Amino acid sequence: MDRKEFRMLIKxxxxxxKNTLEAKTWLDAEFPDTAPGKSTIKGWYAKFRRGExxxxxxxxxxxxxxxxxDENI
Numbered sequence: 001m002d003r004k005e006f007r008m009l010i011k012x013x014x015x016x017x018k019n020t021l022e023a024k025t026w027l028d029a030e031f032p033d034t035a036p037g038k039s040t041i042k043g044w045y046a047k048f049r050r051g052e053x054x055x056x057x058x059x060x061x062x063x064x065x066x067x068x069x070d071e072n073i
Contacts, residue, residue, distance in 0.1 A: 006036050007044060007055035014048045 006027070013023035020041050027035040 001031060001034055003036075004055060006031075006034075010036070010041055010044045011048060011053070011055055014045055020045050 009027065010023060013026065018026070020038070023045075024035070024038050024041050027041070
């Protein structure tokens, strides 16, 4: 399962009213080898509590990918 799918499951737990410990326990039971860590779940819960309901990655500052090309190297 990829990161975006786990974020959707974390959001589902949040909307159902589960706390972070309950969400972590459930994810560990269902996906023992690939479940996200406790700090990841807490971070997403914090975003959801602030009203940021998107599960997409946020924009990052820095160099864009199109700056590095074969011609530059």
